[in-house]
Amino acid sequence: MRPITYAVIGVSVLAAIMITVFAVQQSQPAQKPMELPTARPTFELGMYGKTLSLADAEQIVGYKIKLPTYLPAGNTLRMIKVDEKSKWSFVIYSQTSVDDSTKERELIQNNGFVIINAPAPEVTDVDAEIQRFVEFGGKEIAIHDTKGVGLTDIPLMLGYSEIHWWDDKLHRIVGANFDFAELVKVIESI
Numbered sequence: 001m002r003p004i005t006y007a008v009i010g011v012s013v014l015a016a017i018m019i020t021v022f023a024v025q026q027s028q029p030a031q032k033p034m035e036l037p038t039a040r041p042t043f044e045l046g047m048y049g050k051t052l053s054l055a056d057a058e059q060i061v062g063y064k065i066k067l068p069t070y071l072p073a074g075n076t077l078r079m080i081k082v083d084e085k086s087k088w089s090f091v092i093y094s095q096t097s098v099d100d101s102t103k104e105r106e107l108i109q110n111n112g113f114v115i116i117n118a119p120a121p122e123v124t125d126v127d128a129e130i131q132r133f134v135e136f137g138g139k140e141i142a143i144h145d146t147k148g149v150g151l152t153d154i155p156l157m158l159g160y161s162e163i164h165w166w167d168d169k170l171h172r173i174v175g176a177n178f179d180f181a182e183l184v185k186v187i188e189s190i
Helices: 010-025 054-061 104-109 126-135 182-186
Strands: 048-053 075-081 088-094 113-119 139-143 148-153 160-167 169-176
Touching: 048 054, 054 075, 054 088, 104 113, 126 139, 126 148, 126 160, 139 160, 139 182, 148 182, 160 182, 169 182
Parallel strands: none
Antiparallel strands: 048 075, 075 088, 088 113, 113 169, 139 148, 148 160, 160 169
């Protein structure tokens, strides 16, 4: 059985890990300050899992994969990937064709974006989750009737922003390297 490496897949996941580490460090006695990485590994989209149709992906993960109706100029749904073991789904949009060998960094730098859906049944206190992200520099936002948190200029990639929100027992994340207002429009259309 291969070790689970999905905690480090993608900028979004790495940022979530950094936030958790930060929260743990803040709750412990003073130690050496956390150093943010200045460079990050480059992943290929193939590492996200198996490419499937929307219907097949939803059947495997057991939840509805919500797609936005608003897309930034030139972006098109290019692929839906699923990790069958973790039940994470990755919805990938781009202005150009992508395949499993496309580097995630290229996708983001070319104004493509990824929507991640990760089961989070253990999250029963969304306000506490939001507070952890706010302590890391996020800003609480409201998306329709759902609370979320936005992070801008994440140090892993200049100009990269994310929005995290929790609904249907899922932690949903959208990350992109374009204007934060555009990112909000994408989320509001889901």
